Amino acid sequence: MKAKGMGGILGVATLLVLVVTSMAAAATPSEIYADYADNSRLDTAYSTSDLENALNSAVIQGYGNPIITPGFRGEVEQAIDQNTATTGESGTLPFTGVDLALLTAGGFALLLLGWGFRRFGKARS
Numbered sequence: 720m721k722a723k724g725m726g727g728i729l730g731v732a733t734l735l736v737l738v739v740t741s742m743a744a745a746a747t748p749s750e751i752y753a754d755y756a757d758n759s760r761l762d763t764a765y766s767t768s769d770l771e772n773a774l775n776s777a778v779i780q781g782y783g784n785p786i787i788t789p790g791f792r793g794e795v796e797q798a799i800d801q802n803t804a805t806t807g808e809s810g811t812l813p814f815t816g817v818d819l820a821l822l823t824a825g826g827f828a829l830l831l832l833g834w835g836f837r838r839f840g841k842a843r844s
Contacts, residue, residue, distance in 0.1 A: 726835065745769055748776035754793050768800045770795050 729788050751773040754761055765773075773779060774795050 726839075730801050730832075747770060748773040748779055751795070752776075752779050752791060755794055759794075761794055761798055765798065767799055769804070 746763075746769045748769075750760070751765055751769065774792065780790070823843055
């Protein structure tokens with residue numbers, strides 16, 4: 720197989736792995752609700768953003784069990800408060816420079832990718 724084809728396959732595979740892992744890391748509102756519904760408490764530690772998504776979920780608000788749902792809201796709000804207290808979240812993160820380094824590395828990666836496409840894209844004589 721040519722290097723150009725192998726690079727394309729490797730790029731698509733890398734993108735697919737990144738998308739799948741980011742989706743698998745987040746808990747869905749339905750999973751959080753099911754965790755609460757089995758014994759009226761949250762057994763797993765969820766991120767603050769996952770808990771907030773569960774509170775704002777139209778599925779849970781519209782189709783949740785009317786007996787369980789009011790207690791669910793209180794339990795989730797309490798878990799959010801505990802997350803905020805233990806992590807010291809204040810809504811913003813301090814600037815550490817890591818994001819700037821990642822953006823620079825991403826820019827260089829894109830430049831190298833463009834250079835590679837240009838090099839391998841030239842017509843061979």
